[in-house]
Amino acid sequence: MKRRQFMGLLGASALGLLLPGASFADDDDDDERDSTRTTSSTATTVPADTGATGRVVVVGGGMAGVTAAKFLRLWGGSKVQVTLINPDTTYPSNIMSNLVLNGSTTMANLTYKYDKLTLLYGVNFVQGTVTGITPGTAGAVTLANGRIIPYDKLILAPGIEFDAIPGLDSNVVTHAWKAGAQTTLLASQLKAMPVGGTFVMTIPASPYRCPPGPYERACVVADWVKKNKGSNARVIVLDANPFIQAERTGFEHAFNVTHRGVITYIPNVTIASVNSLSRTLQTNWGTLEQTCNLSGTGIINGGLVGIRSASVLNVIPPHKAGRIITDSGIGLNNASAGRWAGVDVRSYESTAVKNIYVIGDSSSTGQPKAGHIANQEAKLCADAITRSLRGDNTPNPSPKTNSACYSPITATTASWLTVVYTYDPVNMKMVAVPGAGPTEANAATQDNFKEMQQWFANLMADSFA
Ligand SMILES: Cc1cc2nc3c(=O)[nH]c(=O)nc-3n(C[C@H](O)[C@H](O)[C@H](O)COP(=O)(O)OP(=O)(O)OC[C@H]3O[C@@H](n4cnc5c(N)ncnc54)[C@H](O)[C@@H]3O)c2cc1C
Incomplete structure (x- = not known):
């Protein structure tokens, strides 16, 4: 109940991101970009038993997958076994990567590790690429090296693939x-x-x-x-x-x-x-x-x-859902000409395949494909799966998310954009809340640039630390 109230408030308070003017305690930007030096604001105690039991496999250790893995453990407890699969042992952030082009930062500064997820939250990290999915009661994924990992619930968060x-x-x-x-x-x-x-x-x-x-x-x-x-x-x-x-x-x-x-x-x-x-x-x-x-x-x-x-x-070529989704055809949405996965945005469960959930850029939701949105989709999904593993399959009736995005305009100034989304039961998609955006900055300023660094540090800490 408490969590559902929290989810309802995500749009207004998550990470302090809604209001670009919100201030944060620490603005030592370079240090904050390294997840190994960033302190999470989240309590790191994984509860022993919340009544939820099951095996969850998360495919893709990007903005969406990492957040889902962390919050499944935090909210589901130690009887929810979470396995996160990603091809590499580190994640290069897209967010802020345009600032590598003008020498303001480096990809090394923008590279995140999975060690906190393992050490603090007990997520099982597996390095590998998922090449096959077996849906159904004996659900399992197959890795490129032949390893098979069974699941009760599967989250697909593979990002995007490009058209040739x-x-x-x-x-x-x-x-x-x-x-x-x-x-x-x-x-x-x-x-x-x-x-x-x-x-x-x-x-x-x-x-x-x-x-x-x-x-x-x-x-x-x-x-x-x-x-x-x-x-x-x-x-x-x-x-x-x-x-x-x-x-x-x-x-x-x-x-x-x-x-x-x-x-x-x-x-x-x-x-x-x-x-x-x-x-x-x-x-x-x-x-x-x-x-x-x-x-x-x-x-x-x-x-x-x-x-x-x-x-x-x-x-930059045209995009579609990550290859594991388009190759397997799992969850592809006819309305998007088979390019994106259709989901119930109250849980992010595939509209085509039970017990498979799609979050982040690969899903079709009515929201922008963005890291901040991926973070919030992941939390809504983690909440839905935790409740389901406890026997409660009632959908969240009014999920809310928000997207804040800062854009550098010069090496020292930035603008921002923010929107709050809510569930539209008629079209079964997320839509912008009337009067809550899209709102954009009046001008590109140096203050916005500083807030952008704080926003980014908070977002990455919420996911990776
Ligand atoms: C230049 C640039 C700037 C951006 N700036 C912003 C911004 O300011 N704010 C914002 O909110 N968003 C921004 N974004 C968008 C943001 O990066 C994406 O929306 C976000 O990363 C999506 O998260 P995701 O988890 O869906 O995908 P990703 O973060 O791409 O993660 C997907 C992961 O899945 C892995 N994977 C893929 N297939 C498999 C498989 N078969 N098996 C195992 N693992 C697999 C990939 O290797 C990857 O690690 C920006 C993007 C770019 C390119």
């Missing part, structure tokens, strides 16, 4: 949309860009992870090239969407005013193929190639006229 684009070789033309080596490669390509060079990036059609993220990247890179690559350097943003997908007022201001003369933003551009070696693109408007001269900056409607060739090309 003809000619795209991501060893040469990065996406940097799954942080890690890709991010470091893009940062080094930018560093090596000639003075007066052009950075071209493409944005896929929605839904993609982190709606403000690509616009944030354009701003961070524009700010950096201004200072490092001469007054002729340019950032060109080719967006498959008809308009900026998040914080529209703020990013329009950033493109037209803050970074005027550097950023050119062109909507409605889809990518048909890429020549990775020559860094050219075939688009619905024609070819982006070597010969054109830049004719304008700011927001431009109407094709690629005047676009320069790319010195550095960054192509």
Whole structure:
């Protein structure tokens, strides 16, 4: 009962994230990014017996999976055995990874370990990749090495997979949309860009992870090239969407005013193929190639006229649910053309397969694909599974979540966006609470930038520490 009241209040108080002005005790940002040095605000005692018993397997140790594993133990107690499976022993955070591109931080600073989950909460961590799922009463997952792990409840949190684009070789033309080596490669390509060079990036059609993220990247890179690559350097943003997908007022201001003369933003551009070696693109408007001269900056409607060739090309392909979901077909949602998993957003149980739950970017919920939302979906799911393992399968009638997102606009300023979501019983999706967003910052400020670091530290500690 107490937990359900807490879940109802998530939108208003979780992590102190709803109000961007909320202050936190410690703002020593560099230290906070290393989970080994971050103190969790959560009591670390796993209760011995809450009446819940069972085996839960969590596939994917990202923002969603890690949070679910931790809170299943905290709320379910020691008789809920939790096994977390992830291919690597560390997790590179996507969040804040655009700040690697301007040298403000490094991927090493943004890398998190699973040791706290094991030591403090008794989560069983298994390094591996799940390649098969056997649903039903003898439910089990199979790993690439052949190991079979049985479950009573299975949570799938594999993040996203990209569509293939003809000619795209991501060893040469990065996406940097799954942080890690890709991010470091893009940062080094930018560093090596000639003075007066052009950075071209493409944005896929929605839904993609982190709606403000690509616009944030354009701003961070524009700010950096201004200072490092001469007054002729340019950032060109080719967006498959008809308009900026998040914080529209703020990013329009950033493109037209803050970074005027550097950023050119062109909507409605889809990518048909890429020549990775020559860094050219075939688009619905024609070819982006070597010969054109830049004719304008700011927001431009109407094709690629005047676009320069790319010195550095960054192509973010269209997204779909993680491969284990699309390959197995488990839970795929007809309404999303088989690209995302359908779930009951009161529990995150698959609408197609009992006892399998899908959280984070892979599910279709009415909410943005974001780390903050993944954290909250994970808690709602952990709560539903804990109750179910106790014999209570009554759905939470009014789940609430909130999404706060900060976007760096320069190396020292940031904007923010916040929304509260609630359950819509008619469409059975999460919808924005009327009057509770989306609300965006009035301006990009240095105070917002500091709060962004505090928000990030709190979010990562809530999941990993
Ligand atoms: C540049 C960038 C900036 C962003 N900024 C923000 C931000 O400011 N705020 C915000 O809220 N969100 C932000 N996001 C979005 C956020 O990173 C994602 O929404 C979030 O990580 C989704 O969590 P997830 O757990 O679903 O997926 P992930 O965090 O991607 O984790 C998935 C995990 O599952 C593992 N996995 C996949 N398949 C298998 C398998 N078969 N077996 C075992 N493990 C598997 C993967 O290796 C990975 O570790 C940003 C994203 C990007 C790219």
